[in-house]
Amino acid sequence: MITKVRSHITQNELLLFEQSSPGKKGYQLPDLDVPAVDPSTALGAANVRAEIEGFPEVSEVEIIRHFTRLSTWNYAIDLGLYPLGSCTMKYNPRVNELVARLDGLAWAHPYQPESLAQGAMEIMAHLESALAEITGMDAVTLQPAAGAHGELTGILLIRALLEKRGNPRKKVLIPDSAHGTNPATAAIAGYAVENIRSNQRGTVDLAQLERIVDQDVAALMVTNPNTLGVFEENIKSIAEVLHKKGALLYMDGANMNALVGIAQPGAFGVDVMHLNLHKTFSTPHGGGGPGGGPVAVKKAFEPFLPLPRLKRVRSKWTFDYQLPRSIGRVRAFYGNFGVIVRALAYILAHGGNGLRNATVDAVLNANYLRRKLEPHYDLPFQAPNMHEVVFSDDRQAKYGVRTGDIAKRLIDYGFHPYTVSFPLIVRGALMIEPTETEAKRELDLFAEAMAAIAHEAETDPELVRSAPHSTRTSRVDEVTAARRPVLKWKPESPTVKAAD
Amino acid sequence: MLEACGLESAEQLFAHLPDDVRLEAPLALPAGISEYEIVDFFRAHAARNALGYASLLGAGVYAHYRPVMVDTVVSRGEFLTSYTPYQAEISQGTLTTIFEFQTMICQLTGMEVANASMYDGSTAVPEAALMAARITGRRRVLISRSVHPEYREVLRTYAQHGQLTVQEFEYLPDSGMLDLEHLERKLDSATAAVIIQSPNFFGVVENAKTVAALAHKCGALLIVVFTEAVSLGILEPPVDADIVAGELQSFAIAPGYGGPYAGIIATKEQFVRQMPGRLVGETVDSRGQRAFCLTLATREQHIRREKATSNICTNQALIALMATVFMSVYGKQGLRELAQQNLAKAHYLSAQVKLRFTGPFFNEFVASTSGRSPEEINRALLKQKIIGGLPISRWYPELEHSVLLCATEMTRREHMDEVGRAFAPVAAVA
Structure with missing residues (x-):
C-alpha cells in the first residue's frame, strides 16, 4: 500500500528546437535612442556572423509552458524528503531568494567604487565572522565557488605554508571512505594520493596512520563526521600524529550539518577546512549548483589566503590586494556573492541557538x-x-x-x-x-x-x-x-x- | 522520537563524542530573527550600495536586461530545490533543459560539444588549459595580455604547482589587437595551447582564424575565451578554436557583485573524453521513449577519483537554466537585434570620447582621458549618479590615462551625453 503518492497526468513536451518556426518571438526591445550602426562597417564584414543556425524561435506562452511542463518531470525538496547522504538536502527558505534579488545587491557591479559597495562588503564580512565562529577557525575566505573548489583552495594553502617552511612535501593521505573530489583535488594541486584503509569501525586507523605519516606527507584530508556518518573519535590524536611529523589536517566540511553548535573543528586540531553553503547553510542546490565553498583556516594560513581580502580601515570596508604571500585568486571577483547573501540570511534567521537546534x-x-x-x-x-x-x-x-x-x-x-x-x-x-x-x-x-x-x-x-x-x-x-x-x-x- | 531511539534527551545523541571535543559554550552569534527583520537587514545593506546609479562598467560583467520569464522559471521549486540529476527517471526536467543548453551553446559558439556548465568564465580558463595539456601531452600555455586580468590570475593560481607553465604575449599598442609576431616568436613545439579572448578585455574583436593557423602549425591548440556572450549574437563564432571557454553572465544573470555566474567549455567532438564537467546525453528508457541522463561519467571525480579530468562536482545548473531561458526568449532573431542595439549604443558612446585603440569593438572600448586622471572624471560623473568607466592602469601600467567604458541596450543616451561632457577638456567645460 503506497500512501504518499498516486499517479497523475503530466504533459508531454517537445524540445524547443522541435517547436521552433521562423518568425516566432518571445521578446520585445525598446526603440533605439541612438542611430543604428551597420555591423559590417563597425566590425568588418568578416567578423559578422550569419544567423545562428538552429537557434530556437518560439513565443512567450510556448516558453512558459515548455519550462513549466519540464519542471513537473522533476522531483524536488519542495515535493518531499530527499535523503541523499552527504548532500544535506534541507528546505531552502524562500526569504533568502527574495533578499538575494534586492536591486542594490543583485545589480551591484563587482568593480563599482568601494564607497558604493559598503553594504555588499559588510554582508561578506558578517558571513566571514559567523563562519569563523561556527568552525572555531581564525580566518575565512568566501572566494571558492563550490566545495571541490574550496578543497583546491585549501590544499594550495597547505602547500603554500609547507613551502614557506622549506618543503611542500609529496603526498596527501585520503581515507577510502572519502568523497571522490578529495583525491581529484589533491592530484590537481600536484600531490600524489595515498589511500588509507578504514578500520573495523569505519574510521581512521590511528596506529596505521602513525606508521604512514612521514616527511613526505603534506596532509590528511578527512571528512568528519565521515561518510558513514560516524564521528572520528580520535580526531585530536589524528591531528597530533600529523602535526608531530609536520603534516597538516584538512577537513572536508561536507558533513558540517552534524557539528554546528556541537563541536568546532578549530578546537579539535583541524588546520584548514571548507564548508558547503549549499549543504549546511541551506542555499538551494538548483539541480546541481550554484554553491559556495568558503575555506576556514588557522592563523598561520592567513597570509596565504586568496586575494583580495576584506579589511576594515577606520569605519570603511576596503579590499586589500597587497598580499605578497597570497596563493592568488581562485576565481574572478569575490566569490558567489548571491549564495553568500542566502547563507547569511539562514544564519541570521536561526541565530546561535537555532543553528544548534537544527x-x-x-x-x-x-x-x-x-x-x-x-x-x-x-x-x-x-x-x-x-x-x-x-x-x-x-x-x-x-x-x-x-x-x-x-x-x-x-x-x-x-x-x-x-x-x-x-x-x-x-x-x-x-x-x-x-x-x-x-x-x-x-x-x-x-x-x-x-x-x-x-x-x-x-x-x-x-x-x-x-x-x-x-x-x-x-x-x-x-x-x-x-x-x-x-x-x-x-x-x-x-x-x-x-x-x- | 527520542523514545523510539531509546534516549531520554537529545543531548544523549552526542554522548559518544569525546568530552574535550564537545563545545560547551553556546555559539557567540546573536539570537535568531524573524523574516521581516531579515528583509529589513538586507534592504538596509542594499541601500548602502549604488542604488539608483547608472553605470558604464563592463570588464567581464555586463548590465543586460533580465526578462521576467527568467526568474519565473528558476523560482519553480522543481528546478530550484532539486539536486544534480543522478536519478534520471525523476530528473527529466533538469536533464532536458541541460540538453537544450548544451545544444544552444554549440549553435552559439560553433563548437560540436558543450558541457553542462563550469563555475564561471575565470575558472573555465584553467580547466580548458589543463584539458589542452592532457590532449597535447605538453605543459606550456601562452596567454594574451588582453585576456581579462583576473582570469589570467586564476590561471596562474591553478598553474603554480608545476602542472602548467604560463607565459604571456603582448597586444599591439595602437590597435589593441594581438601582437601576432610576438606570439609567433614564443610559440614552439612545447606549447600546449594559445589562449586569447574575443572581444578582448579592451573590447577589441580579435581574428581567431590567424591565431588558429599559427597555433596549429606548432601542434598547439587554440583556446578562445569570451566574457560578453551577447557579442555572439552578431560576431562570427570562434569556429577555428579547439576549445571555447566562456562566461554567460550576460545571459540574464544578474551582476550580483561578482557571482554566481556560469561558465562553459565547448570543444570538438574528438576531445570530448578530455572535457571537465557534467555532460547530458540522449538515450531511451525501457519503454523505448526518448530520455536524457548524465553521461561519460568515467571522466569525473566520483568515478575516477585522482585520475579524473577535473575535481568539479557542483556546477552552476540553475544559472545555466537562466541562460537557457534567456536564449529561448530572445531566440535567433532577438539575440541578433539585442547585439545590434549594444553595438549602436557603444558606438554612440565612443563618439563622445577619444578612443585609445583602433581595433573594431562590440559594446566596450578603452577611452583615453587625454592626460586627465580617470578618477577625477569619474568623481564628476558620480555627482550625476553615473558610475563611470573602469580605470585599468592597475593591470596595465602603460595605460595610465585610460578607462574601459561599456554600453548595453540599457544605457541611456542622456547618460552617454553626460559622459561626453565629463570627458571634454576642462577649458571647454568652463
Whole structure:
C-alpha cells in the first residue's frame, strides 16, 4: 500500500528546437535612442556572423509552458524528503531568494567604487565572522565557488605554508571512505594520493596512520563526521600524529550539518577546512549548483589566503590586494556573492541557538531512521551515527536485489532515493541523510516504504528490479548513452520515439 | 522520537563524542530573527550600495536586461530545490533543459560539444588549459595580455604547482589587437595551447582564424575565451578554436557583485573524453521513449577519483537554466537585434570620447582621458549618479590615462551625453 503518492497526468513536451518556426518571438526591445550602426562597417564584414543556425524561435506562452511542463518531470525538496547522504538536502527558505534579488545587491557591479559597495562588503564580512565562529577557525575566505573548489583552495594553502617552511612535501593521505573530489583535488594541486584503509569501525586507523605519516606527507584530508556518518573519535590524536611529523589536517566540511553548535573543528586540531553553503547553510542546490565553498583556516594560513581580502580601515570596508604571500585568486571577483547573501540570511534567521537546534534535529532524525530501518536492512558499521546512516543491501542481494534497485523502487513510493553505492567501503551502500527539516510523518512514510521494499525484495524481487513503474520515464538506458554519446539535438537525429 | 531511539534527551545523541571535543559554550552569534527583520537587514545593506546609479562598467560583467520569464522559471521549486540529476527517471526536467543548453551553446559558439556548465568564465580558463595539456601531452600555455586580468590570475593560481607553465604575449599598442609576431616568436613545439579572448578585455574583436593557423602549425591548440556572450549574437563564432571557454553572465544573470555566474567549455567532438564537467546525453528508457541522463561519467571525480579530468562536482545548473531561458526568449532573431542595439549604443558612446585603440569593438572600448586622471572624471560623473568607466592602469601600467567604458541596450543616451561632457577638456567645460 503506497500512501504518499498516486499517479497523475503530466504533459508531454517537445524540445524547443522541435517547436521552433521562423518568425516566432518571445521578446520585445525598446526603440533605439541612438542611430543604428551597420555591423559590417563597425566590425568588418568578416567578423559578422550569419544567423545562428538552429537557434530556437518560439513565443512567450510556448516558453512558459515548455519550462513549466519540464519542471513537473522533476522531483524536488519542495515535493518531499530527499535523503541523499552527504548532500544535506534541507528546505531552502524562500526569504533568502527574495533578499538575494534586492536591486542594490543583485545589480551591484563587482568593480563599482568601494564607497558604493559598503553594504555588499559588510554582508561578506558578517558571513566571514559567523563562519569563523561556527568552525572555531581564525580566518575565512568566501572566494571558492563550490566545495571541490574550496578543497583546491585549501590544499594550495597547505602547500603554500609547507613551502614557506622549506618543503611542500609529496603526498596527501585520503581515507577510502572519502568523497571522490578529495583525491581529484589533491592530484590537481600536484600531490600524489595515498589511500588509507578504514578500520573495523569505519574510521581512521590511528596506529596505521602513525606508521604512514612521514616527511613526505603534506596532509590528511578527512571528512568528519565521515561518510558513514560516524564521528572520528580520535580526531585530536589524528591531528597530533600529523602535526608531530609536520603534516597538516584538512577537513572536508561536507558533513558540517552534524557539528554546528556541537563541536568546532578549530578546537579539535583541524588546520584548514571548507564548508558547503549549499549543504549546511541551506542555499538551494538548483539541480546541481550554484554553491559556495568558503575555506576556514588557522592563523598561520592567513597570509596565504586568496586575494583580495576584506579589511576594515577606520569605519570603511576596503579590499586589500597587497598580499605578497597570497596563493592568488581562485576565481574572478569575490566569490558567489548571491549564495553568500542566502547563507547569511539562514544564519541570521536561526541565530546561535537555532543553528544548534537544527544540528540536534538532524542527528535525531538520522538516528530515528536508523532505528526504524535496522530490522529490515543490514547495518555493516555499528558505531553511533550522527546526521546520516549507511546500510548495505546484503540481505536483499540474496534475492538479486541491489541498492540501485531499492533506490529506483523508492521512487514509486514517492521519495527521492538515498545516495547509492557510496561510500565505497560498504558493499552495496544505502547512504541516508534526512536532515533536520523533515517532520516525523515524512520520516515514518519513508521508513514504511523502505520496509515494504525489503518485503518485496523477498517476495517479488522482479518488481523491485524493474522499478520504477509509476514514473513517466521508466528505467533509463545509461549504457547506451555512454556508448553512443548524443550530446546535442540535431535536426537529423536518429528517430528515437519522441516523448509524444 | 527520542523514545523510539531509546534516549531520554537529545543531548544523549552526542554522548559518544569525546568530552574535550564537545563545545560547551553556546555559539557567540546573536539570537535568531524573524523574516521581516531579515528583509529589513538586507534592504538596509542594499541601500548602502549604488542604488539608483547608472553605470558604464563592463570588464567581464555586463548590465543586460533580465526578462521576467527568467526568474519565473528558476523560482519553480522543481528546478530550484532539486539536486544534480543522478536519478534520471525523476530528473527529466533538469536533464532536458541541460540538453537544450548544451545544444544552444554549440549553435552559439560553433563548437560540436558543450558541457553542462563550469563555475564561471575565470575558472573555465584553467580547466580548458589543463584539458589542452592532457590532449597535447605538453605543459606550456601562452596567454594574451588582453585576456581579462583576473582570469589570467586564476590561471596562474591553478598553474603554480608545476602542472602548467604560463607565459604571456603582448597586444599591439595602437590597435589593441594581438601582437601576432610576438606570439609567433614564443610559440614552439612545447606549447600546449594559445589562449586569447574575443572581444578582448579592451573590447577589441580579435581574428581567431590567424591565431588558429599559427597555433596549429606548432601542434598547439587554440583556446578562445569570451566574457560578453551577447557579442555572439552578431560576431562570427570562434569556429577555428579547439576549445571555447566562456562566461554567460550576460545571459540574464544578474551582476550580483561578482557571482554566481556560469561558465562553459565547448570543444570538438574528438576531445570530448578530455572535457571537465557534467555532460547530458540522449538515450531511451525501457519503454523505448526518448530520455536524457548524465553521461561519460568515467571522466569525473566520483568515478575516477585522482585520475579524473577535473575535481568539479557542483556546477552552476540553475544559472545555466537562466541562460537557457534567456536564449529561448530572445531566440535567433532577438539575440541578433539585442547585439545590434549594444553595438549602436557603444558606438554612440565612443563618439563622445577619444578612443585609445583602433581595433573594431562590440559594446566596450578603452577611452583615453587625454592626460586627465580617470578618477577625477569619474568623481564628476558620480555627482550625476553615473558610475563611470573602469580605470585599468592597475593591470596595465602603460595605460595610465585610460578607462574601459561599456554600453548595453540599457544605457541611456542622456547618460552617454553626460559622459561626453565629463570627458571634454576642462577649458571647454568652463
